[in-house]
Amino acid sequence: MALLKKFASVSLLNGLLSGCNLGCTVLLVRWFGTAAYADYTMDLATVSLVTILLEVVPSSYLVFRVQDDPELVHGAAGLACLSALLIAILLFALDLFGSYHAFSPWIAGYGALQAVKRYLDIRLQSSGRLAQFFQIETAAAGLRLGLMGGLLWAGYASPTALWGSLSLSVLLAQSFWFARNRSELKPFLLVLRSSTWHPLLRDRAAYTPYYLGIGVKRVRDNLMPLLAGSFFPTKEAAGAFFLAYRGISFTCGQIRVVEGLLNHRKTLGAALSLPLVNSVIVALCCQLLCIAASVALCLVSGSEELYLETVIVLSLMVWPYVFSVLLRAQAYSKYHLASINASLVAYIAISLAAATSLRSLGVTSGSAFAFVLLLCELGSLGTIYYLERSRNEVPEALG
Structure with a gap:
C-alpha cells in the first residue's frame, strides 16, 4: 500500500511536470516560431552530450553507494561543484567552434545547473525522497512559463528569452528548495577537504x-x-x-x-x-x-x-x-x-x-x-x- 501511494504521488507530480513542459513548448512555438524551436532543440541535444561528463562517477553506482556509505554524500556534493565549473567553461568554449545553432551565454549557466540537478537526484533518490525531486522540477517548469513571457515582453531575442528563462527557472527552483532545507547545504561546506574526495578516488575501479x-x-x-x-x-x-x-x-x-x-x-x-x-x-x-x-x-x-x-x-x-x-x-x-x-x-x-x-x-x-x-x-x-x-x-x- 505504501508503495502504491508513493507511485501515485510521483506519477501525479510527473504528470503535472509533463503538462508544464508541454505548455512551455506550445508557448515557445507560438511566440518564437518553429525555426527557433528547432534551434533550441538541437542546441539542447549538444548540451546534453556535454553533460555526459557528469557521469565520470556513474549515477547508477553512486545512488546505491551513498546508501551504503552516507559520508559519500560529501564527495557527491564536491563532484557537483567541480562538474558545474568545468561544464560551464566547456559550453562557452564550444561557441568558438560554431557548435550552436543559436548561442546564448545562458546555455553555459544551464549546463552548470545540471550538475546540481544530478546531485539532487542522487541525494533524494538515495534517501527515499524522490517526490521532492519532482517537486523541484515541477516548480522550475512553472516558473519558466512566466519567465519566458516576461523576457519576451521585455524585448529580448529568442535565444536569450529561451535559455534565460530555462536557466533562471532551474536556479530559482533549486534555490527555494535549499532555502527550505538548509541542512542540505552542509555537504557543500566540506568540498575543499581532501577527505571528501578520497572515497571517490578509492572506488574508481568500480566505475569502468x-x-x-x-x-x-x-x-x-x-x-x-x-x-x-x-x-x-x-x-x-x-x-x-x-x-x-x-x-x-x-x-x-x-x-x-x-x-x-x-x-x-x-x-x-x-x-x-x-x-x-x-x-x-x-x-x-x-x-x-x-x-x-x-x-x-x-x-x-x-x-x-x-x-x-x-x-x-x-x-x-x-x-x-x-x-x-x-x-x-x-x-x-x-x-x-x-x-x-x-x-x-x-x-x-x-x-x-x-x-x-x-x-x-x-x-x-x-x-x-x-x-x-x-x-x-x-x-x-x-x-x-x-x-x-x-x-x-x-x-x-x-x-
Missing part, C-alpha cells in the same frame, strides 16, 4: 563497467534531434517534426515512472508474471495517449498543418518501447549489461543507416523520419529480446 553503457545511451538519447538537423531541408520542417514528436516523448515520460519502480525486485517480479495481454493493453492505451497528446499539441500551438501520418507512425513506437522497458528492467536486475548495450548500439546503427539512406534518396518527409525512429525501436527491442531469449530469460509478460 558503467562507462560504455552511459556513453552509448547518451548518444542514443540525443541522436534524434542531431540527425533531424541534417535530415530535414529546412528548420521549419524540423521544428514541425519536433512538435509532433512531443507526443511520444510525453507518453514515454509517463512510462519511465513505471520503469523507475521496476528497479524494485518484488515489483518487477509481479510485473513480469502478468500475461501478455496486460502488456498489450498498456501499449494500446499508451499509443492512444500519444496520438491525443501530439494532435492536441499541434492544434493549440497554432501549427499551420497537422501531420497526422507522422503522428500515427510515431505513436507506433510506443509498442516496442513498452516491451523494451520490461526487458531492460529484467536485464538490469540480472546484471546482463551486454544485452542492454547491444540494444543501444543496434538503435544507433539502424538510425544512422536508415536516415542516411533516405536522405540520399531525397526522402525527407516527417513521416519518413518517424519511420526511421520506429525501425530503431523495433531493432533495439529485437536485439535485447534475442539475447535474453538465448539465456531463456524471456518472461511470460513478453510471450
Whole structure:
C-alpha cells in the first residue's frame, strides 16, 4: 500500500511536470516560431552530450553507494561543484567552434545547473525522497512559463528569452528548495577537504563497467534531434517534426515512472508474471495517449498543418518501447549489461543507416523520419529480446 501511494504521488507530480513542459513548448512555438524551436532543440541535444561528463562517477553506482556509505554524500556534493565549473567553461568554449545553432551565454549557466540537478537526484533518490525531486522540477517548469513571457515582453531575442528563462527557472527552483532545507547545504561546506574526495578516488575501479553503457545511451538519447538537423531541408520542417514528436516523448515520460519502480525486485517480479495481454493493453492505451497528446499539441500551438501520418507512425513506437522497458528492467536486475548495450548500439546503427539512406534518396518527409525512429525501436527491442531469449530469460509478460 505504501508503495502504491508513493507511485501515485510521483506519477501525479510527473504528470503535472509533463503538462508544464508541454505548455512551455506550445508557448515557445507560438511566440518564437518553429525555426527557433528547432534551434533550441538541437542546441539542447549538444548540451546534453556535454553533460555526459557528469557521469565520470556513474549515477547508477553512486545512488546505491551513498546508501551504503552516507559520508559519500560529501564527495557527491564536491563532484557537483567541480562538474558545474568545468561544464560551464566547456559550453562557452564550444561557441568558438560554431557548435550552436543559436548561442546564448545562458546555455553555459544551464549546463552548470545540471550538475546540481544530478546531485539532487542522487541525494533524494538515495534517501527515499524522490517526490521532492519532482517537486523541484515541477516548480522550475512553472516558473519558466512566466519567465519566458516576461523576457519576451521585455524585448529580448529568442535565444536569450529561451535559455534565460530555462536557466533562471532551474536556479530559482533549486534555490527555494535549499532555502527550505538548509541542512542540505552542509555537504557543500566540506568540498575543499581532501577527505571528501578520497572515497571517490578509492572506488574508481568500480566505475569502468558503467562507462560504455552511459556513453552509448547518451548518444542514443540525443541522436534524434542531431540527425533531424541534417535530415530535414529546412528548420521549419524540423521544428514541425519536433512538435509532433512531443507526443511520444510525453507518453514515454509517463512510462519511465513505471520503469523507475521496476528497479524494485518484488515489483518487477509481479510485473513480469502478468500475461501478455496486460502488456498489450498498456501499449494500446499508451499509443492512444500519444496520438491525443501530439494532435492536441499541434492544434493549440497554432501549427499551420497537422501531420497526422507522422503522428500515427510515431505513436507506433510506443509498442516496442513498452516491451523494451520490461526487458531492460529484467536485464538490469540480472546484471546482463551486454544485452542492454547491444540494444543501444543496434538503435544507433539502424538510425544512422536508415536516415542516411533516405536522405540520399531525397526522402525527407516527417513521416519518413518517424519511420526511421520506429525501425530503431523495433531493432533495439529485437536485439535485447534475442539475447535474453538465448539465456531463456524471456518472461511470460513478453510471450
